[in-house]
Amino acid sequence: MRRLVRVGVTAAAVLVVGAGTAYAVNTALHAGPQGDGTGVTPAGWRVTPAGAQTALGSLPTASALSPDGKLLLVLNAGDATHESVQAIDPASHAVVQTIPYKKPDGLYAGVAFSPDGRHAYASSGGANTIHAYSVDGQHHLTEDPPIALPTKNPAGQVVNLYPAGLAVTPDGKRLVVADQMSDSASVVDLATRRVDTVGVGHNPYGVALSPDGRTAYVSNQGANTVSVLDISGPLPTVARTVTVGTHPNRMAVDPHAGTVYVANSESDSVSVVPAGAAAPRSTIDLSPYQGAPVGSNPDGLALSADAGTLYVANSGNNDVDVVDAHTGHIRGMIPTAWYPTAVTPSADGRTLFVVNAKGLGAGPNPNGPNPYTDNQRSGTPGFEAQYVGTMIAGSLSSIPTPDAAQLAKYSQQVVANDGFDERDKVRSAAPNNPVPARVGEPSPIKHVIYVVKENRTFDQEFGSLGKGNGDPSLNLFGDDSAPNSRALQRKFVTLDNFYANAEVSAQGWNWSVGANSNPYVEQTWVGNYSGRNHPYDYEGGNFTTAMNRDPKDSYIWDRLADKNIAFRNYGFYESDNVFNPGPSGPDPRLVANTDPNFYGWDLKCPDSSGTFTPRTACNTRIDEWQREFQQYEAKGNLPAVEFLRLGNDHTQNTTPGYPTPKAYVADNDYALGRLVDSVSHSRDWASTAIFVVEDDAQAGPDHVDAHRTIAQVISPYTQTGKVDSTQYSTASMLRTIELIAGIGPMTQFDATATPMFNSFTGKPNLTPYTAVKPAQDILTSVNGANAPMAAQSAAQDYTREDQIDEQVSNQAIWQSVRGAGSPMPAPVHAAGAPPNPPAGDPDDDGH
Structure with a gap:
């Protein structure tokens, strides 16, 4: 049959x-x-x-x-x-x-x-x-x-x-x-x-x-x-x-x-x-x-x-x-x-x-992201806000x-x-490309570090980069708050046509570690995000979200374990140093290979800055990763794959007493810079590739498509300074990691995804990278009691990803960067929006 x-x-x-x-x-x-x-x-x-x-x-x-x-x-x-x-x-x-x-x-x-x-x-x-x-x-x-x-x-x-x-x-x-x-x-x-x-x-x-x-x-x-x-x-x-x-x-x-x-x-x-x-x-x-x-x-x-x-x-x-x-x-x-x-x-x-x-999808959202809907403010029939979670008709x-x-x-x-007729015909254009064309073929890359961050678009951080297809008018975080991300994008390969497969984090984390988001996730995340009484059970704990025949063998770390490939986890699928609970329990193989001293989701815990205020009782994330990395280097046993969660670019908006949005992004950026600095000055630099991606692109505007996001591949084999405009997605990055690690695809999406061959060259450039510390006044700046929209920001729920009101979040970030009272660009009718919107006076207070 x-x-x-x-x-x-x-x-x-x-x-x-x-x-x-x-x-x-x-x-x-x-x-x-x-x-x-x-x-x-x-x-x-x-x-x-x-x-x-x-x-x-x-x-x-x-x-x-x-x-x-x-x-x-x-x-x-x-x-x-x-x-x-x-x-x-x-x-x-x-x-x-x-x-x-x-x-x-x-x-x-x-x-x-x-x-x-x-x-x-x-x-x-x-x-x-x-x-x-x-x-x-x-x-x-x-x-x-x-x-x-x-x-x-x-x-x-x-x-x-x-x-x-x-x-x-x-x-x-x-x-x-x-x-x-x-x-x-x-x-x-x-x-x-x-x-x-x-x-x-x-x-x-x-x-x-x-x-x-x-x-x-x-x-x-x-x-x-x-x-x-x-x-x-x-x-x-x-x-x-x-x-x-x-x-x-x-x-x-x-x-x-x-x-x-x-x-x-x-x-x-x-x-x-x-x-x-x-x-x-x-x-x-x-x-x-x-x-x-x-x-x-x-x-x-x-x-x-x-x-x-x-x-x-x-x-x-x-x-x-x-x-x-x-x-x-x-x-x-x-x-x-x-x-x-x-x-x-x-x-x-x-x-x-x-x-x-x-x-037909989202399309560009240069006038967003805005709240879920702004019908009562716009008064325009058929109006839809340009937030990726709702602009898709x-x-x-x-x-x-x-x-x-x-x-x-x-x-x-x-x-x-x-693309089902092309799945077996993929070949690299370069005969010495370090990314194998087939699982099991050799590669000079022996170690992969996979970093997942939170929610940014390409234009929001790289719009004014000066390379690639960016819109400078949409750039919120520049060389002052994201100096390392931008320098790495310039020095290595610039990816300006890379998309998150997801709209929001509930889907995005499943795509990031399993190359799919199943119907349970796709149809229930809205009940959670809109405050309609659905729990956030999308990052482990409930195997209903698992996207394979065997829920206990669904994720990339499971496939690595199946082949006895060493891996180490720093923060994936855990919050506040506790694995996400649920009716199915946490994934035992992930738990067994997780650093217990690394904090997962917790916006009170710094990614990099020792002066981060306020801070919870946690180790600075990059310090903890670096502690184990140095041990691995000393013993010569760096795992084949490391999973590293650096999520503070999510920000806590303008909540008084917490870092400003620019400070949060700078904290996150410095952690990435220090990571690359450590690896590029180590004995394993010549055989390592660092893959960096956002779990989704929901919290920013983009002039190409609301799914277009930040992605980086950092390795001696990508230090070319070139622009790679091949259309890639999260699934492409996973497939590339799989080919290097020697494991097969998890779903049809990574099986048919375009491997990132064009981002690599066969001639490595071993020049190390030295991290740039963001300006101190940026890195340590804190929201005051009179910060733009401070009261609204303080009332939000930051205990888990995406539990906040996106309208408040986006407006607060915009005003924090562009000045109190500065209006965000007015939303426009999204492509493909329904011609007959619901009547009435819908609320716009999001979740």
């Missing part, structure tokens, strides 16, 4: 001259909307959606078609004020009604109609309610009082059910809900609104019902199981548990035979479970090519009216698989926009409606159901878009 794509198509971004020869890259390619109805993702994959396109709101995650086929509902589950239900006319594909929600209310992942089409329901996520609607004869929605779910368990303890998927029984009397954060499912009597709850597996997500309505299926997204519930009696009970693939998402049920199809996100498969069975009958492999690592991330499922065709929305591959439901054979693939989350056939079967969470693709010939053409387009 494996998909075997063999199509002679060459991806537009790549030109392969011949087997074993040069690898040429179109350096003019950039991420974001291309202006012709197509886009390019930060990973470099083209987006060419089939069919007609309708602009939606932010992060649409689910859809449902009314029983008469005349109304399509879509949930927009975006950040801050961007949550809404949109009603769409399937005939015209137009949005005819929008119902917005302000925090703490919101939406998540479940929407359904009653069998008679007179009622509809939507899950609220952290508000712990089910939104209820009446639907009139004109298909207009009127909101009814919401259905309240329990907020305390029978013992009186507070619980957060966080409703996700839901389904209405065929008789229209009950609603079954997956309670994602309480590991339970609820059955609601719609007449009395009584709620009965039963325990299921970890982080349940999807709900489906048997044709007779007596059995409910609940997919446990945090495990590899489906809980089968008997809901025929007065109380729901778990009848059995069926083992399926890793992290099951949505399900579809054959209305005739009762067969259940389960989309397995991290197994890239669909489990086929006959009615009443205790195990799957078969598994449909969704791998895009033979031997492909995971990354398709199937989410939405739908069956044709005759149940003969299964449609699978692969959020990772930006396509819909068309599957013969009887044989499991994949007939072909349909290209979608970026990150499809749901697929729904029209009532007559002639059209497929595909919901795309990220549309989702879309609806209305696609005529393709015949065999059209499907074959579509399949070729998907292969070309995603």
Whole structure:
């Protein structure tokens, strides 16, 4: 049942001259909307959606078609004020009604109609309610009082059910809900609104019902199981548990035979479970090519009216698989926009409606970042703020159901878009390039130091560098506060076309260490960032966020451990010197190779400056790293890979008594300078490469794309002073590290990513680097009580990344650097923003 794509198509971004020869890259390619109805993702994959396109709101995650086929509902589950239900006319594909929600209310992942089409329901996520609607004869929605779910368990303890998927029984009397954060499912009597709850597996997500309505299926997204519930009696009970693939998402049920199809996100498969069975009958492999690592991330499922065709929305591959439901054979693939989350056939079967969470991407945000939305300040219809977390508009693709010939053409387009036909043809242009073209080939580089920082864009720090594609007007941190980063960018290789694969840190850390961000992370981070009652569980602790078949073998350090390659961790996946707790516990192999004296996330702990005030009881990060480095140098046993977290460039804005934003950046910059200074004056300099990247680019403006970020490769083999404008991403950096270290790719994204060959030369320059200490008045400056927006900054939560109000953060940083009262550039309408924004007066206070 494996998909075997063999199509002679060459991806537009790549030109392969011949087997074993040069690898040429179109350096003019950039991420974001291309202006012709197509886009390019930060990973470099083209987006060419089939069919007609309708602009939606932010992060649409689910859809449902009314029983008469005349109304399509879509949930927009975006950040801050961007949550809404949109009603769409399937005939015209137009949005005819929008119902917005302000925090703490919101939406998540479940929407359904009653069998008679007179009622509809939507899950609220952290508000712990089910939104209820009446639907009139004109298909207009009127909101009814919401259905309240329990907020305390029978013992009186507070619980957060966080409703996700839901389904209405065929008789229209009950609603079954997956309670994602309480590991339970609820059955609601719609007449009395009584709620009965039963325990299921970890982080349940999807709900489906048997044709007779007596059995409910609940997919446990945090495990590899489906809980089968008997809901025929007065109380729901778990009848059995069926083992399926890793992290099951949505399900579809054959209305005739009762067969259940389960989309397995991290197994890239669909489990086929006959009615009443205790195990799957078969598994449909969704791998895009033979031997492909995971990354398709199937989410939405739908069956044709005759149940003969299964449609699978692969959020990772930006396509819909068309599957013969009887044989499991994949007939072909349909290209979608970026990150499809749901697929729904029209009532007559002639059209497929595909919901795309990220549309065509972000594009430039030179007038941002601004808060999540500024509708009330702007007063401009269709206005969207240029914050990367909210400026990306989702879309609806209305696609005529393709015949065999059209499907074959579509399949070729998907292969070309995603570069699947190029994966085995990568060769370095230089025969002596120190980056191997294949895993296991030799390299003069024996040691890698991988540094991850926090949240900056290219233009914010390098816009005025004088090299590369920068916009000086957007540069906030110059040679005074970032002298080392800027000098290293000039002396070594300048990377001006490098993108974070993520929008925010919740996704960014998963991309930085696992080369993917799975549907759980992609669809729940907004509930955390917008203050809608979702925990920050994205950096270890909860293996629901792990992005591979085996959650305990998902991260780059796991792959190193698999091959007995020595590594050392300094701060990854820990906060305040404590590994992030969670229902799954921390990764034991990471814990065993971590320096216990190195502080992870804690903005009270300095990266480099001994005069940092105030400081917590911690060792200065770079001092602690340097202490162990000197020991390794003395013994000649420097690990092959080191992971180093330097996050103080995040800043604490203008909080009184804390370093100014420039001081925080200077502290972070000096730590990097000292790191390079130490390594470049050591015995291992000739065999070391230092890779530096931001986990995301959410906290700054950029004139190319809101994902474009700071990246550096520092090594004798990159000390050329050249500009490398090849389109790279976080996945490219990971692939380069993997090739040097001798481990294979973790997902399809690093497998198909462009290695950073063009940044390296075969002729090393061993000249050492001497760190530059930022000016003392910059390095030690502290916010006063009257600092710009001091009170607002002091009220923010800095205990974890990205728990703050981004509007306050960005305005405070801007005024701190440019002067009190200086206005940030006015936001403008983001490319691709929906033409009909939610009505009302949404708040803009972020999170």
